[in-house]
Amino acid sequence: MLSESSAAVVTATLPAVQAHGEAITGRFYQRMFDAHPELLDIFNRGNQATGQQKAALAAAVVAYAEHLTGGSTVPWGPILDRIAHKHASLGITATQYPIVGRHLLAAVAEVLGEAVTPAVAAAWDEVYWLLACELIAREARLYTVAGVPENGAVWQEWRVVEKTPETADVTSFTLVPADGGPVPGFTPGQYVSVAVDLAGGRGQQIRQYSLSGRPGADHWRITVKRVRGVDGAPDGLVSGFLHDRVAAGDTLRLSPPFGEVSAVGDAGPLLLVSAGIGLTPAMAALAHLAATEPERPVTMVHADRTGAAHALRHELPGLQERLPNLSVRLWYEDTADGELTGLKAEIADGLVEPALIPLAPAAHVHLCGPVPFMARVRGGLLRRGVPDERIAYEVFGPGMLR
Template structure:
């Protein structure tokens, strides 16, 4: 991504980036309040639980800071991956280019509300330019994503029928899905997700992404959903609770086409798949695809969980592993959070491609350990459920 601000704007951004970064979370909170009160029709695109816990505000703040660093030539990491991740998420929700002006107005208004008189016309114009550079990059990437998905952003949802419902653990349920009409089953790459939108009993509508937990070619799509409990002041996950409590075989769900760019790398390089909790779902799809097409490929799987009984899809992982010629499984069970993996004991075959999926602290620790062991950052990819507050500081 080659976004470059004007020289005048760059000077203003450099002079004000520190104070904006210092107040980024407060700006984000004000932005969401303003946006959702002024434009309530966009509320289904934003997670209620993410708003309540502050995760969504922290994610926007991290992206804002990271993009400013990128513009000023001072990035702590390449920003292209952040743009792709956000764009895929937006494409799965049907975000359209015409929504960016209203977002921009509310974001700049939030900056002015929080920083007050410090936002002079020159400061406003510089940050407006920065926003539109960011928006333009997202719109372009979203257009490519829509094209690959074969999706009209005005109609991102299709009706899918639940053909099977399988309890995986006391808190995890899998749902098999098929299109209700004549639409063909979409192709997808292992590691991608679909977004499910539900109409809640209170009249609201919410959407959540769920990794596809079975390899392509099985004749249906499958998602595996962990019920998100209430923790502290954060409420329970409203969509996961709805799916667990209300959805049965024969019901119809609104589902977007497969999206996401953290997908299995073709080739013969060894794979190291590291997961915790429900983060196992994309790993199962990657393992299944590898077992069917390249069973000779070395696969190391490492999973952390509370117990074998809480390990989702454990039996399926072992069954797929038996089809691979060179497979190692490493598990670590701890009854209390946070769950961890001993990175120093993890086998790392030469040239390994590593995939991470699990809670953010877990992935941070694993990634940092892999980097200490000398693995190239380019060989480590990660998937995140929900907002991405890691965008600006992955280590």
């Protein structure tokens, strides 16, 4: 809990911090990377280039301060869990938090100048360390459960046994532990981090990919979409590397599975709603249920550009045979390429219309796709009476779904 004296100071200075939030976080990243260039190997350079990272950090710091001072009703437990899982998948350690805190608070002082008195600096330092301590504790528990050593060495070598083109822009990678050890289990909806060394000695980059195969199999599968830069954004460094430079027989560094979101939820009807490459956790969920709960009522709703762009679509007929209570509904922007595998699709401007989604009473809902897509669908489901706690969703970028 924030001390009474600090709460008053933070409440008074919060508008100024909020107004200059992106300037503060932009200066923070510049300072930190100048002093610790090795940390560039952890942070997503694409999000740094577009400014998404600094905007997300600024919003998170302000929102957490509002939470501590009673100015926000947003439950922070789930948000902290999401951040902790992401940090654990990157191998973040407790020793890195003082570095972040030092440069973040120095950036506040540099941007706000004389307004940052000793009392103001102390109050915001308290905010930061309350957040840091909560995350450190959560991450320590995650590392313990995952069997990660105390030094935070999350990486294990995995061998690519098969590389399978799914569409023009999507490829699946089948992986096994390079040392021949057991394949860890996971929950549908969880992801792994993949760390790659960039060509030309440009350092390391890390990205998260949902596990798209069946839990309990003798291998893992990730299904990766090539990220093509638009509107000045860079192409995806890691997705491009995986598509262009990785072949069967190569090894990759992977983290254990992390992610607080389950794609299968509790018992009862299940609704899986996805768009684009967001289908990967839904496919893991279907494969899992086909092996464990084949009679469970499941509805899968998916939106994509075309049938040809719909990755893993060829697996759906087999899953429907094994899941007699599975209903599949597809929306495509363009069906001119013809229907594939006999599955029908509708044209709906590339978006699932929330009012048309089949909805069983008491269904657990899982969403995965672009944030605007999920926000629209989630809002429609809330208006139809689905309780917030029954709607799970996954966000891979720096944004948080409100």
